[in-house]
Amino acid sequence: MTLNLATLYEAVAAAVPDRLALVCGDRRLTFAELDARADAAGRRLRAAGIAPGEHVGLHMLNGTEYVETLLGCLKIRAVPININYRYTDGELRYLYTNAGLTGLVVDDVFAPAAARVAGDCPELRVVSVVRTGETAEKPSWPSGISVGDYTSEPGEPDPSLREGRTADDRYVLYTGGTTGNPKGVVWRHEDFYMAAVKGGNPYGEPRRTVEELVEGATTGFELSYMLTMPLMHGAASYNLFMALLTGCKTILMRRFDALDVLRTIDREKPMVLSVVGDAIARPIADAIRAHGAEYDLSSVKVLGSGGAILSRSVQEEFAELLPGIHVNNAFGASESGADGTIAIGEDGLMRLAADPRVTVVDATMKPVPPGSDEVGYVARSGNVPLGYHNDPEKTAKTFPVIDGKRWTILGDMARVEADGTVVVLGRGSGxxxxxxxxxxxxxxxxxxxxxxxxxxxxxxxxxxxxxxxxxxxxxxxxxxxxxxxxxxxxxxxxxxxxxxxxxxxxxxxxxxxxxxxxxxxxxxxxxxxxx
CATH class of the missing domain: 3.30.300.30 (ANL, C-terminal domain)
Known part of the structure; x- marks a missing residue:
């Protein structure tokens, strides 16, 4: 078997079918139930004419339907495209067309915006609307687009869904970054698994075969992850796949609300609380300070941040509020995966532990000498993306191939201390x-x-x-x-x-x-x- 994301999930689901895989509000799915519903989602997309390699937009809030569709796309070798639901019409028009969407699964509350721009997307031909009950409005769609209501009720297993998959199948992650238009980062499944999902093993050597992954899922320590951020964000997708491929429970928040975080922790007992920097963590800390005594928060052992660095002050606040909690300040990007953990010293500097896959290079791609004051760019080699979708110029700059080896050159500036520790200074563009x-x-x-x-x-x-x-x-x-x-x-x-x-x-x-x-x-x- 190859390291294909859909195949890996199916193997884990078959090994732990009765474990709880997904919770969102009052919806609860075991691994077997999620697999069956993802099968149904994929089968419906294929029946609607979505072919391998075609792009399907996921324009939704967090929910079981999002995960079903994500896995369903991967099962039929289609490419799921994450859509930022706060984009304006102009931004949506750019993303829909840049991605070349042929299919779209959209929450009913976002359907009016999608319908307004759909006529400018010549390749879009299939739309499925998730009826959440948040609106009764049914917009008028352009002619030539087939529109129906979303359903993923399981049917008979379809072995043909599993045909033709390879480790080279594509997974595209759109990133808004902090400047400019969003860019679609194109990953091979195997590279995404190794770099973003840490080879299915967050605390050790990567699991390089399906058999190793299944053994880890069935015999390893069973964690539970609570995701406070939207699944359309890269850090959330990394955490989701980590949980799915290690046989662990994922708890989703449909929308972020700090007090609801406490209620959900009390009810679902997650071990890992995942956030994106201070913007999410600080309101949670304030909620704990004001209302923490009303809830049992003892299950939370790890506060993990991805996509933005937790400040030292917020880390100290959580250490006071939840004594003994471990803080994992992850450093990474949509363009590189998970690159390590940041520690913020008393001097205020952000330090990234030495890693053979991560280095700092100058403008000529030569390594910056350790112990010098020279500042360069954080770079990663090995399992990195193929490039940006539909943007060869930016691809050549960010993902150069040197002596046959593909690199990712991030926008983060850094220098290297004498012991190899990388001091991350910040984004060069800012x-x-x-x-x-x-x-x-x-x-x-x-x-x-x-x-x-x-x-x-x-x-x-x-x-x-x-x-x-x-x-x-x-x-x-x-x-x-x-x-x-x-x-x-x-x-x-x-x-x-x-x-x-x-x-x-x-x-x-x-x-x-x-x-x-x-x-x-x-x-x-x-x-x-x-x-």
Whole structure:
């Protein structure tokens, strides 16, 4: 057997059929039930004319239907495409057309927006609407598109669904990033399994065969994961596949609500609580402080963050609120998978443990010497993506092939300490040049968020006649607290060199982030330059 995601899941489901696989609200599916419903979802897509290699959009909130469709696409060798449900019509039009969607599964609440842009998507021909009951509106769809209601009621097993699969089948993950249009990262199944799902073994050597994976799922320690973020986000998909391929339970939140997180923990008893940085973790911490005594939260042993780094202050807060909890600050990207764990030292620096697959290279792709002050780009080789969908120019820049080896060059800037530890400085695209000094927004954000009144903060450069750019910050305060610009600047002086302290601070009622918690630096820069 090959390392194909659908085949791997089916093998695990056959080995642990009666284990609970998926929980979302009052919906509960065992591994066998999820497999049967995914079979039905795939069979319906194939009957509607979706062929291997064609792209199917998943325009939904979290729910069992999302996972059924995701697996159903993989079973028939179609390619699931994650859709950000907060996109405007223009953004949806770009994503639908850039991805070349031929099929779409959409929640009824998002169907009106999908119908408005569907006429501009020449390849779209099949739409399935999930009736969630959140709206009774039934929009008018363009002619030539077959529209029906979603169903995945199991039928008789269909062995033909399992034909033709290979490790080279594609999985595409669209990433919005922090600037520019979303990009579709194209993975081979085997590469995604090894890099993003850690070879089906989060704490050891990768499991390189189906037999090894099944043995691990049946004899290993059974975890349970609670995902607070939307499945259309890369970090959530990594966690979902990790759980599915290790025979573990996944608990989904349809929409994030901090108090509902506590209720769900009390009811479902997850061991791993998955978040995306402070934007999700800090409201949970506030909810625990206010209402934690009302709920049993003792099952949670791990707080895991992916897609954004948890600040040191939030980690310390969780250590106080849930004594003994382990924090896993994952470092990775849609373009590289899971690259390791970040530790934030007392000096405020973010350190990534040495890993033979991860290195730091200069502009000529030469490794940066350990122990030097030279700054380069974080890079990974081995099981990395093939490139960006429909974008050969960006593919050549981000995924170069050198001496027959494929690389991913991330946008994160870093240097290497003498012992090989990688110090991650921040995204190069956001680096602020103020009078020749380089300032990475992440470091300033960490300092601001260590202030007890600060709920969230984003930092960007604004034009300055003397220094070229000045450091500026948009700050959201915690409810019931207050702070002044001077007070925040004084606080930052305890953590930062003078040139890194924000010259401008703008207060806002709410920081704008994606549904997954990713920073919207375009919004931050717009707010800062308008003030």
């Amino acid at each position: 680096c602020i040049n103020t009078g020749g000094e380089k300032v990475f927004p992440e470091e300033v954000e960490q300092a601001l968020k260590s202030h007890p009144a600060v709920m969230d903060a984003l930092v960007a450069g604004v034009p300055d006649d003397r220094f070229g750019e000045r450091v500026a910050a948009v700050v959201e305060l915690r409810p019931g607290t207050s702070a002044t610009t001077d007070g925040l600047r004084t606080h930052c002086r305890e953590h930062l060199a003078g040139y890194k302290i924000p010259a401008v601070v703008t207060f806002t009622d709410a920081i704008v982030r994606s549904p997954s918690g990713k920073a919207d630096y375009r919004w931050a820069k717009r707010v800062l330059t308008q003030n």
